[in-house]
Amino acid sequence: MKVDILAIGIHPDDVELSAAGTLLKQAALGRTFGLLDLSKGELGTRGTAEIRAIEAEEAAVLLGAAFRSRLDIPDGFFTQVPEQWMKIVRQIRQYQPGIVLCNAPQDRHPDHGRAAKLVLDACFYSGLTKIETLDDRGMPQTVWRPKAVYHYIQDQQLQPDFVVDITPFFEQKMKAIRAFKSQFYAPEAEAPSTPISGKDFLDFMEAKARVFGRPIQAAYAEGFICARVPGVEDLFSLQ
Numbered sequence: 001m002k003v004d005i006l007a008i009g010i011h012p013d014d015v016e017l018s019a020a021g022t023l024l025k026q027a028a029l030g031r032t033f034g035l036l037d038l039s040k041g042e043l044g045t046r047g048t049a050e051i052r053a054i055e056a057e058e059a060a061v062l063l064g065a066a067f068r069s070r071l072d073i074p075d076g077f078f079t080q081v082p083e084q085w086m087k088i089v090r091q092i093r094q095y096q097p098g099i100v101l102c103n104a105p106q107d108r109h110p111d112h113g114r115a116a117k118l119v120l121d122a123c124f125y126s127g128l129t130k131i132e133t134l135d136d137r138g139m140p141q142t143v144w145r146p147k148a149v150y151h152y153i154q155d156q157q158l159q160p161d162f163v164v165d166i167t168p169f170f171e172q173k174m175k176a177i178r179a180f181k182s183q184f185y186a187p188e189a190e191a192p193s194t195p196i197s198g199k200d201f202l203d204f205m206e207a208k209a210r211v212f213g214r215p216i217q218a219a220y221a222e223g224f225i226c227a228r229v230p231g232v233e234d235l236f237s238l239q
Helices: 014-028 049-063 082-095 110-125 167-178 199-216
Strands: 005-009 033-037 068-070 099-102 148-152 162-165 221-226
Touching: 005 014, 005 082, 005 110, 014 033, 014 049, 014 099, 014 148, 014 162, 014 167, 014 221, 033 049, 033 082, 049 068, 049 167, 082 110, 099 110, 110 148, 162 199, 167 199, 199 221
Parallel strands: 005 033, 005 099, 033 068, 099 148
Antiparallel strands: 148 221, 162 221
């Protein structure tokens, strides 16, 4: 299955928190997208890998994703080695996205920046003819390099290179976030408190979207950082 956008996160819920509105907007414009979780998020303080997998599928349905795949890269213990980035290469070649969205280049959680580098490298290596990979049927895969890689912005308030107006899609984005009941605000839950489990974190998500929207006079927006300098064909397409 070929998709226009492959949105990748090291943990289930990374994409929902920072890029869900953009994906919903692109889908409304007729473009397709899939989701890829690199790990099961098994080190999370709340919930389990099994619970998070169920929640992730529910969120994918709410977003209308073409698919959601999950790799078995170990949460917290992944390294920059061929064994791990080759798993991502296979996914890129399988789905042949024009655009890849991935974790922030630096963030409060150390996994996020390391995952960003892992994905960025995989996108490059995926285009090298002499790196050979096989699909699930054991057939050689065609080389593929995405046209662009964009890092979504996560917990740290990094300076975006561009922002996307997600105002009409903000409520659906929040529904997808709330699908991860084990991770986020649920007063009835008997679980340890974490920096993202309180109502204040969901309030922060709204405030962040408002801050990103302010420069373009939008109620809500999401911010992205370019992996390389982008080209612009029409100046009037910029807000």
